[in-house]
Amino acid sequence: MSPPLIFTGIACGALLAAVGLALWGSPRQVPRLPHVMRAIRWLAGACLLNGTLLAWWGDLGIPPTALSMDGSSGAERQLSRLILMAALAAPPGILGGRHSHSHSRSHWSHIALFLPALVLAGIGLLWAKAPPSADVTSPPVTPVELTILLCAGLGVRALGHCLSELVDAAPQDRAPSLDAAYALLTIVMGSTSLANLCQRGLVWRGTVTESGLAGAWLAWSAAWLGPRQPLWLRVLLTTAASISLTSVALRLT
Amino acid sequence: MIAQTPRDPWRAIWQVATSDHLAAAVLLGIAAGLIITAWLPQTPVNDPVAYARWLSRAQARFGDATPTMRTLGLFLVSRSFVFRTLLALLAGMLLLRLIEAGDRLWQNREIATPEGEWHDLPGIRLSDVMHDLHRWRHRILGKPPLVQADRWPWADMFPLLAYGGGLLFLIGLLITHLWGWQIDGLIVQSGERVTLPRTDAWVMWNETTQAVTHSPGIAMHIEEQVPGVKARAQDNTGRSLSLQQTPEVEPVAQLTLALADVQYFAIPDAQLVVRMVPPSNRPIDPVSEADNPILVQIYHSPPGRLAAETVVEQAAQLSIDDVTLELTDVPYARLTVICNPGLWPTGVGLTLLVVGLLGSIVWPVRQLWLREDMEQLQVTGDPLPTLTTGEEA
Numbered sequence: 001m002s003p004p005l006i007f008t009g010i011a012c013g014a015l016l017a018a019v020g021l022a023l024w025g026s027p028r029q030v031p032r033l034p035h036v037m038r039a040i041r042w043l044a045g046a047c048l049l050n051g052t053l054l055a056w057w058g059d060l061g062i063p064p065t066a067l068s069m070d071g072s073s074g075a076e077r078q079l080s081r082l083i084l085m086a087a088l089a090a091p092p093g094i095l096g097g098r099h100s101h102s103h104s105r106s107h108w109s110h111i112a113l114f115l116p117a118l119v120l121a122g123i124g125l126l127w128a129k130a131p132p133s134a135d136v137t138s139p140p141v142t143p144v145e146l147t148i149l150l151c152a153g154l155g156v157r158a159l160g161h162c163l164s165e166l167v168d169a170a171p172q173d174r175a176p177s178l179d180a181a182y183a184l185l186t187i188v189m190g191s192t193s194l195a196n197l198c199q200r201g202l203v204w205r206g207t208v209t210e211s212g213l214a215g216a217w218l219a220w221s222a223a224w225l226g227p228r229q230p231l232w233l234r235v236l237l238t239t240a241a242s243i244s245l246t247s248v249a250l251r252l253t
Numbered sequence: 254m255i256a257q258t259p260r261d262p263w264r265a266i267w268q269v270a271t272s273d274h275l276a277a278a279v280l281l282g283i284a285a286g287l288i289i290t291a292w293l294p295q296t297p298v299n300d301p302v303a304y305a306r307w308l309s310r311a312q313a314r315f316g317d318a319t320p321t322m323r324t325l326g327l328f329l330v331s332r333s334f335v336f337r338t339l340l341a342l343l344a345g346m347l348l349l350r351l352i353e354a355g356d357r358l359w360q361n362r363e364i365a366t367p368e369g370e371w372h373d374l375p376g377i378r379l380s381d382v383m384h385d386l387h388r389w390r391h392r393i394l395g396k397p398p399l400v401q402a403d404r405w406p407w408a409d410m411f412p413l414l415a416y417g418g419g420l421l422f423l424i425g426l427l428i429t430h431l432w433g434w435q436i437d438g439l440i441v442q443s444g445e446r447v448t449l450p451r452t453d454a455w456v457m458w459n460e461t462t463q464a465v466t467h468s469p470g471i472a473m474h475i476e477e478q479v480p481g482v483k484a485r486a487q488d489n490t491g492r493s494l495s496l497q498q499t500p501e502v503e504p505v506a507q508l509t510l511a512l513a514d515v516q517y518f519a520i521p522d523a524q525l526v527v528r529m530v531p532p533s534n535r536p537i538d539p540v541s542e543a544d545n546p547i548l549v550q551i552y553h554s555p556p557g558r559l560a561a562e563t564v565v566e567q568a569a570q571l572s573i574d575d576v577t578l579e580l581t582d583v584p585y586a587r588l589t590v591i592c593n594p595g596l597w598p599t600g601v602g603l604t605l606l607v608v609g610l611l612g613s614i615v616w617p618v619r620q621l622w623l624r625e626d627m628e629q630l631q632v633t634g635d636p637l638p639t640l641t642t643g644e645e646a
Contacts, residue, residue, distance in 0.1 A: 183614045190607035197600050201472025201591040202435075203426070208291045215287030222280035224614075225273045237277055244288055251291070 005128055007051030008083050008121055011044040011090065015118040018044075022107035037110050038092045044114070045091030048083045048121060055080030081149055081250055082124035088153025089117035089160060093176070112163035116156045116242070147188050148213065152242075152249035154181035155220070159242040162235045169231070178238065182224045185245070189217045212248035219244045271349050279346060282339045286330045296328045344423045351416040358409040364394040364401045367622040371631040379625050382637065389638055391619070398625040404616060411612030418605025425599030436590045440511045442481060443584045454592070460584040473590045480531055480547060481511045481585040486520050489575040494522045511585040512547060519554065523576045526554045549580070 018040040025033040092113075154177045161175035192210070193203045204210045219241040223234070269275060294311060297303035311328065312319050326333045374382075379397055386393060386402045394401040441447050443460030449471075456467045458475070467473050485507050486494040495504030498518045510516045512531035519526045530548040546564035551573050553560050561573050567582040593599075621634035 179614050183611055186607055186610050186614075190603060193603055194600065197596065197603070200474050200589075201593045201596060202429075203599055203603070211287050212291035215284040215291060218280045218284035218287065222277040222284065225277050225280075229273055229277065233274075233277070237281070240281060240284075244284065247288075248291070 002054075004051040004055035004079060004083065005125065007047045007054065008079070008086075008124055008128075011047035011051070011083075011086070012118065012121045012125060014040050014044040014047065015090065015114055015121070018114065019111055019118075022111050026107040033107065034110065041090055041092050041114055044117070044121075045087055048087035048090055048117075052080050052084040052087055055083065078250060079124045079128045082120050082127065084149050085153040085156055085246065085249065086117045086120040086124065088150065089120065089156040090114055106168055109164040109167040112167045113160045115163060116160045120156060120246070144188060144192060147184060148245075149249050151181050151185045151188065152245045154178075154184065155238075155242040155245045157181075159238050162238040166231060166235045178224065181245075182220050185213075185217050185220055189213060208251065209248070212244075212251060216241065216245040216248045267349065270346060271353055276346055276350075279339055279342050283336070283343065286333075286336045286339070289327060290330050293322070293327050293330075295330065298332075340423065344420060347416050347420040347423070351413065351420060354409070354413040354416055358406065358413060361403065361405045361409055361620070365620070367399075367401075367624075367633050369633045371624070371626075371633045374630040374632055374637075377630050379623055379630050382623060382630070385638070399622065400624075401620070401622050403620040404618065407612065408616050408618045411609045411616065412618070413609070414605045415609025415613060418602045418607070418609050421598050421602030422606055423602070425595035425597070425602050428595030428598060429593050430595075433591070433593045433595060435592075436588075438476070438513075439588045439590055440479065440513055441586050441588055442509065442511070443586070449590060452592075454590070456588060456590055458586045458588065460586070465588070467590070471590055471592045472596075473588050476587045476589055479511055479513045479585045479587055481509065481583040482529065482547070483581040483583045484508045484510065484518065484527070485579045485581075486523070487577055487579070488523070489577075494520050494576065497521055509583055513585070513587060520576060520578075523574065524554055525560070525573065525576060526552045526557075527578065528552065551578070 018037050021033060021036060021040075158175045158178035158181055161177065192213075196205060197203055204214065219237075223237040223241040225237075229237075294307060294314075297307055311322075315322060322328060326335075330336055379400070383393055383400065383402075390404070391402045392405050394403070436449060439447070439449075439456070441456060441458045443458060446455055446457045448455045454468045454471050456465065456471075456473055458465050460478075465473055465475065484496060486496060488494060493506050495506060496508040496518050497504040497520075498508060498510075498516075504521065508518055510518070510529065512529055514531065516529045517526060528550040530550070532546060546566050548564050549562070549569075549571065550559060551561045551571070552558060561571065563569075563571060565571075565580055569580045571578040571580070619635045619638075621632055621637065624631050
């Protein structure tokens with residue numbers, strides 16, 4: 001088993017342990033549990049980030065890892081994309097400690113915060129076991145691709161925030177990650193479209209990535225209009241936007 | 254008996270047309286269409302060869318579901334009536350929102366009537382809050398005991414820019430669709446000035462400097478460089494032999510061929526036919542052109558028997574019987590030429606849209622009122638910046 005898979009496995013285990021702790025602590029009202037869960041999320045985030053870096057190291061082909069030796073390097077590249085997104089979505093917010101709202105959350109709400117990251121990391125593990133798909137292309141990561149991956153990670157994070165609100169049935173302010181993902185996506189969309197317009201005379205060349213990216217950006221625009229809408233609709237829009245962006249990030253060509 | 258105020262239907266229509274729900278639905282519809290185009294190969298138009306290739310690939314990939322998917326219009330999303338209706342709806346919505354945002358910008362010059370419920374702010378003094386609001390670049394209108402704080406004019410200006418930019422962008426795309434044109438796969442020889450069909454526009458490409466020049470009003474880019482040859486033939490006395498590419502055209506002493514595809518020509522006087530096969534139709538890397546040899550096959554005609562076969566990299570001289578065939582390397586480029594009359598509206602619209610959206614994210618509209626009532630400070634409207642958490646757990 002390759003090091004990226006080991007780190008992803010540890011992260012998945014840690015997040016599953018956090019789910020278990022929440023289930024155990026829910027009826028007992030353990031006061032320190034939110035702190036423990038935050039620590040677990042930091043640990044999972046660090047493991048996933050480590051896994052991403054190691055997967056990239058393998059991608060660059062400097063020393064081929066055991067996984068790429070047995071012919072599944074395509075799957076490993078997809079894994080690196082999935083776990084980068086999960087690494088951005090798993091850790092708690094940097095500002096979280098300054099405010100009291102995280103302590104007023106229910107345990108289920110805490111689970112909802114990192115559930116999307118757990119799902120992504122889990123899919124990553126399953127993906128790594130699957131035979132490499134011929135139609136999935138994974139060239140080296142360019143700045144635009146990396147930015148789209150960052151957007152997708154932040155989008156998954158915003159989805160966790162939204163799900164947490166739904167669990168608590170308590171609408172809060174718009175998640176900073178939603179704003180960040182939308183701003184970053186707008187910059188990527190705007191700059192690539194303007195570059196195309198200057199160089200080629202057309203906004204879109206009609207590539208798969210461009211169409212997908214434009215679609216994901218419009219879905220995020222719909223989600224960004226969300227704060228004035230009912231909570232269920234906001235969650236629905238954020239879920240649709242997040243899924244579309246994640247699928248585009250995985251299908252980058 | 255309670256007298257009911259008659260409901261203004263125009264106001265109701267306006268409210269529905271400018272609602273976030275409709276905007277979200279339209280945006281999601283267009284997003285779904287675009288994502289489908291990313292996942293499903295779309296039908297090529299005006300190119301029978303590409304259409305045949307697409308059809309065979311689609312049938313191989315989707316099998317029996319292909320006819321159903323075609324009936325549903327999944328392979329022609331961007332040209333479907335529903336997609337175009339959604340784009341038209343978006344344009345109409347942006348126009349209404351633009352008018353609304355302009356009106357709001359104008360109305361918000363002056364102090365407005367407080368809206369919503371008042372909330373107490375115990376232990377906070379109005380002077381302290383006003384000082385903070387000044388520091389956070391809020392505009393303060395009115396005098397104690399009732400003041401209004403907002404971010405006019407920029408916070409109200411950014412949505413205006415976004416809606417105006419979006420509308421201009423869509424107008425630009427419409428102009429491009431109606432009056433623009435595109436020529437794909439135009440083969441141009443280095444140094445040759447080519448006039449485009451049915452226009453006065455021309456393009457020229459220089460292989461040495463890799464520079465492309467063209468008449469004003471069009472844009473072009475190189476898709477790929479393709480190999481080409483200049484062919485001449487002579488007999489053993491040094492007499493030039495004529496070359497003929499098809500029976501319909503006059504024989505010429507010298508023939509220039511772009512090897513974007515397999516090419517044939519005949520040397521009628523010597524009863525020979527030459528077949529030239531480019532390197533597997535892949536893009537040619539100009540740096541390593543020598544690694545992309547051209548296969549040359551020469552047949553006796555009649556009887557169609559292969560007389561010679563060789564690969565040539567650049568210039569070459571081939572001898573068969575009494576005939577010498579001289580091939581000289583001539584580089585070609587395959588170009589895409591675009592005339593986009595909607596370039597400026599699209600570009601300006603896109604820039605305004607991006608600036609407006611980023612501005613709205615960083616500096617959103619905020620309007621609140623503060624009043625001192627019996628030494629107690631109260632607030633209504635948007636939350637005070639100090640009270641917003643900005644926290645993400």
